[in-house]
Amino acid sequence: MHVMRHAPHGTIYTYEGLEMILIMAAYEQDLSVVFIGDGIYSLKKNQDTAGIGIKGFAKTFMALDGYDVEKLYVDRISLEERGLSEDDLVVDVEVVESSRIGELMKEQDVIIHH
């Protein structure tokens, strides 16, 4: 399981995290991606990074569909605190309670926070 916890662009963690996920998915690893806290901002629609001179990558999350990435989970509280809803996100995700994510975490062999 990969856990995205950083906003995009301010730091590289989410971007390099996504690079890692793409490779691991290509190795046909079953994997899930969880967005918690500022991590959900990386899925925000209408990001245009031209002005800051950094490559955007929100749309790359759509590519995960073509791999064996089972599920994208978004933490409901994180979304609500930020005044956002599913419609604000670039991909289909499953919005779930923190407790459900906690249960999923407990089932994992490997969890990597980005």
Next chain:
Amino acid sequence: MHVMRHAPHGTIYTYEGLEMILIMAAYEQDLSVVFIGDGIYSLKKNQDTAGIGIKGFAKTFMALDGYDVEKLYVDRISLEERGLSEDDLVVDVEVVESSRIGELMKEQDVIIHH
């Protein structure tokens, strides 16, 4: 004015900040140092870094006395939130209200956050 905002050891910011302060003080710059938030932890008594293998530096703050460092200010709220008092600190400081620090900031030509 130098503003210390990071806890010691977890990151190098306060330590390298102190190195900067020592050099600037040697150039006979009038300077003050303000401790806000986790920055006050760098002044905590009885730090023993032997176990983590990193050089301790709390005592170096005492050396600032010998230079032209005018004042060490500690933000009262930051101290109280951490359950600490002046007695817990390695050096004499002036514990002041945030508003007083705000006024001092406003008088500065240069402020560097570490």
Next chain:
Amino acid sequence: MLHTINKSPFSGDTFDTCIRFFQPGDPVLFIEDGVYAVQNGNKFSEVLAGVLQSNPVYALKPDLDARGISELAAGVATVDYEGFVDLVEEHQVNSWL
């Protein structure tokens, strides 16, 4: 004195800390991940409304665009990098990290 804030108000204490220290009338400029603070309708809206009553608030437009933040709290002005330079010309700077 111009205060710049470059951290998300959700993940760090920079926003909460800075607003305890700035003086009424001091302009505040949100940059980088700091711009999430001015998005309309988030958890910090009330705190930001309080700031707006006493201080001019700016956000760096290229950083807003990069993050897809287009609905801003009422009263927040946007600047580009040249506007950032202008603010620096008018004020001494306190770059909060």
Next chain:
Amino acid sequence: MLHTINKSPFSGDTFDTCIRFFQPGDPVLFIEDGVYAVQNGNKFSEVLAGVLQSNPVYALKPDLDARGISELAAGVATVDYEGFVDLVEEHQVNSWL
């Protein structure tokens, strides 16, 4: 599952976030700047007391010593690096950053 927390509860959201996700009974180990959370009598004492009711709480002794933290909240156990290894042997690991 062992949860490690390496950030000060004051300056980041890791502590607040982690405690929303761990399951009752999961051990929590505070390391690096995370150990400030277990200092007795700080702003997070009540939250930590709540955690202690449902979960075993550990703090890495060398990190406590490095920071001069000797008065711990009641119920917090300390481990050295070898004790950290033992916890990792007993549990899968969730390293919160």
Next chain:
Amino acid sequence: MKIGILLKEGPYNHQASDTAYKFAEAAIRKGHTVDAVFLYNDGVINVTKLMDPPQDDRQISSRWNELHKEHGVEILACIAASKRRGISDEVLIDGGEITGLGTLTDIAIRNDRLLTFGD
């Protein structure tokens, strides 16, 4: 137990590198196997041989080299992350290796635990 370590921050600036090392040392002392330390993000800066800290301070890149030599721990830096930050074979410590993220996948699979240290 076989352990893999993922290290996501550079030396000196963050304690992550020190904690990862101290943990690896302790695990080896207790008879466990530390299979590999995989460096990602700024973590790749751990393996530059040009590192030259003050004499009374720890030498972080040498420590990784010793862990490799004495205990066979693979010290691996992600190639994409390394290129962004100017880590190449020219400056790589003895015993270090620059490799792809596929290797990390293998490390995750073949070990009992994967621990992350970072910031």
Next chain:
Amino acid sequence: MKIGILLKEGPYNHQASDTAYKFAEAAIRKGHTVDAVFLYNDGVINVTKLMDPPQDDRQISSRWNELHKEHGVEILACIAASKRRGISDEVLIDGGEITGLGTLTDIAIRNDRLLTFGD
């Protein structure tokens, strides 16, 4: 107006480096003088010439070099911070210089503003 810049984080990992560059560009465009960019903490990693990002990405160390060549901006890395992180003359970009903290003191004195970018 004469401006000094203090940059405290490395390239790519943090936006600080990009913002500092964009700010410097804009200031020069508006006729101001950017006197120097002083690199501290992980900021020193900005000036390794071994940096080799993907082709469709910005090349951060070259940007600093161009700022120096075209606009005379001094690009200075703190020597103590550089040594810890393996930045030496061997890998330094053209137009960069490794120097002491005394230089930063001069920069703070001789400029109208000192801005900090970091994390």
